[in-house]
């Protein structure tokens with residue numbers, strides 16, 4: 001895998017991440033979505049010994065790329081091939097139970113999207129795959145070839161909000177009765193046959209997003225990881241999350257709101273703050289978004305929403 005730095009991934013909202021995340025140069029920080037190591041490298045540049053960066057990624061290509069990129073930070077960059085749903089275990093295995101900050105920069109990297117063999121994109125034609133972690137058994141072909149028509153339609157509707165979800169699911173099931181669906185190109189042609197040329201790109205984006213979320217169990221992993229992350233932060237520690245679509249941003253927003261609450265509804269009753277200790281303070285009333293300049297240079301940043309919370 002010989003990928004040049006700029007091609008792997010350009011980090012989004014880099015300065016805003018550093019400002020939100022780092023409270024002490026000697027702390028332990030976690031980048032739970034290491035990717036090409038762009039954010040990780042910027043964090044390391046701000047730390048002084050004994051400051052340490054632990055980087056996690058479910059994708060072994062990311063670990064391999066970032067290991068080489070961060071090789072000059074020997075001993076201060078600890079990189080682990082792990083899903084962030086296992087963040088507590090991954091840190092415990094490194095002897096860490098409290099950290100100063102945790103970053104999640106969700107979704108896929110530009111490398112994953114642009115590398116045809118990863119099967120994430122409708123812009124290239126290769127094996128339909130979409131696994132972030134290629135040691136996982138279930139890939140996108142499993143879903144399109146084995147899910148029942150109704151389950152498939154539900155995935156396309158729930159995770160892609162695709163209006164033609166039922167018709168597309170029906171077409172997939174009809175196709176696989178004579179041969180299994182194998183490639184991104186076959187799926188693209190099939191969606192085109194249903195929605196036509198005019199809205200094709202938007203529909204493809206929704207269908208591919210939905211399958212990706214299902215393959216990687218993205219929303220459940222995020223919910224589980226956020227709860228663990230808040231528990232692992234030391235008082236004053238920061239949680240920084242960048243999301244790229246409304247489904248993941250809603251989970252981040254609702255989780256932070258719930259963890260920041262001092263009163264909560266239980267049926268018709270309000271449970272008072274004497275019974276409920278808020279765990280975090282939300283530092284971003286509204287999410288931070290990219291400036292026009294950043295959006296122009298890095299189109300990926302246009303949909304980014306960054307939220308920051310501080311552990312109490």
Ligand SMILES: C[S@@+](CC[C@H](N)C(=O)[O-])C[C@H]1O[C@@H](n2cnc3c(N)ncnc32)[C@H](O)[C@@H]1O
Pocket residue numbers: 009010011012032033034035036037038039040056057058059062082083084085105106107108109110132221
């Ligand atoms: C947007 S990229 C991160 C880019 C990174 N911030 C940088 O500066 O290069 C997202 C990364 O998170 C990883 N990822 C997504 N979901 C994950 C999960 N549940 N556990 C671990 N890594 C995950 C992907 O494999 C991908 O490499």
